[in-house]
Amino acid sequence: MNTPGHSLLNLAILGRAPRPELTWPILIGSWLPDAALFVFYAWARWSNIPEAQIWDEMYYEPFWQDIFAIGNSIPLALFGLVLFMVLKRPRLTAVCASMLLHHLEDLPLHHDDAHRHFWPLTDYRFISPVSYWDSDHFGRYGALAELSLVALASIVLWRRLRSRWSRGLILLFNGLYLVVYFVGYLQPSL
Numbered sequence: 001m002n003t004p005g006h007s008l009l010n011l012a013i014l015g016r017a018p019r020p021e022l023t024w025p026i027l028i029g030s031w032l033p034d035a036a037l038f039v040f041y042a043w044a045r046w047s048n049i050p051e052a053q054i055w056d057e058m059y060y061e062p063f064w065q066d067i068f069a070i071g072n073s074i075p076l077a078l079f080g081l082v083l084f085m086v087l088k089r090p091r092l093t094a095v096c097a098s099m100l101l102h103h104l105e106d107l108p109l110h111h112d113d114a115h116r117h118f119w120p121l122t123d124y125r126f127i128s129p130v131s132y133w134d135s136d137h138f139g140r141y142g143a144l145a146e147l148s149l150v151a152l153a154s155i156v157l158w159r160r161l162r163s164r165w166s167r168g169l170i171l172l173f174n175g176l177y178l179v180v181y182f183v184g185y186l187q188p189s190l
């Protein structure tokens with residue numbers, strides 16, 4: 001799933017109107033699992049490595065795969081969640097809950113790029129038949145599932161959030177999702 005999708009979905013599921021102080025921790029938790037990916041991509045672009053090589057070769061190098069495994073670990077997120085609940089640290093608990101939710105959202109939508117979600121217990125990867133982007137693996141339907149979840153989450157958030165900023169961002173991301181879906185899957189000429 002794409003990072004903005006995680007953010008909208010996690011805020012809708014974990015956020016509560018009377019607990020606005022948890023909004024940022026939930027957002028940060030929805031970004032952290034993908035943080036290494038952003039660093040990887042920024043570094044690769046900066047090194048002038050061609051786009052195809054970045055995603056077809058470098059992404060799968062053991063060095064980067066080991067780093068991605070840490071951020072995508074369900075056991076680590078679960079450990080953090082329990083630890084911070086016991087220590088009564090609500091913000092850190094929210095970060096870990098949001099990371100855990102991110103992993104559960106990725107689990108059914110990754111094929112070739114499936115994460116080692118159970119590291120360090122095992123290197124097993126759940127290879128889902130559906131990808132959130134790869135048209136060789138029902139990407140069209142995976143992307144539609146993500147788009148629909150984002151729309152649902154947005155309705156929940158629209159009712160909860162009243163500021164112009166947050167509503168503007170909700171509209172912006174839904175617009176982006178629609179454009180990406182239309183260009184990627186509904187235009188046969190492209």
Ligand SMILES: [Zn+2]
Pocket residue numbers: 001033034102106
């Ligand atoms: Zn992810």
